[in-house]
Amino acid sequence: MKIDKIEETAMILRILGDKTRLSMLKLMQLKDCCVCEFVEIFKMSQPAISQHMRRLREADLVNERRSGKWIIYSLNQESMYYSLLQDVLHHIPSQEKKLVWLEQQGLAIICE
Numbered sequence: 352m353k354i355d356k357i358e359e360t361a362m363i364l365r366i367l368g369d370k371t372r373l374s375m376l377k378l379m380q381l382k383d384c385c386v387c388e389f390v391e392i393f394k395m396s397q398p399a400i401s402q403h404m405r406r407l408r409e410a411d412l413v414n415e416r417r418s419g420k421w422i423i424y425s426l427n428q429e430s431m432y433y434s435l436l437q438d439v440l441h442h443i444p445s446q447e448k449k450l451v452w453l454e455q456q457g458l459a460i461i462c463e
Contacts, residue, residue: 362410363436375393376436385422392452
């Protein structure tokens with residue numbers, strides 16, 4: 352059984368090894384985020400953002416809810432890896448400037 356737990360944890364750490372996903376998760380520590388916001392912040396296509404979010408969702412690290420045609424993501428506080436995620440995010444620099452920039456550009460939650 353411990354081997355499975357080690358393998359699962361290694362998989363989570365591989366998912367967290369991507370700087371874009373780490374930034375996304377750090378942003379979600381501050382607020383729930385829409386795909387459209389991530390598109391603007393990271394200057395990536397919606398399909399590319401969705402692929403990152405799919406990996407996070409499949410790892411049970413984020414929750415999603417629909418708002419029209421858009422999806423809003425939040426950290427999954429019920430995940431068995433939530434405490435590990437919190438520990439990792441503690442070492443990631445604040446991403447608040449990205450949210451401030453988004454608001455200044457008038458792009459915060461443009462999907463609603």
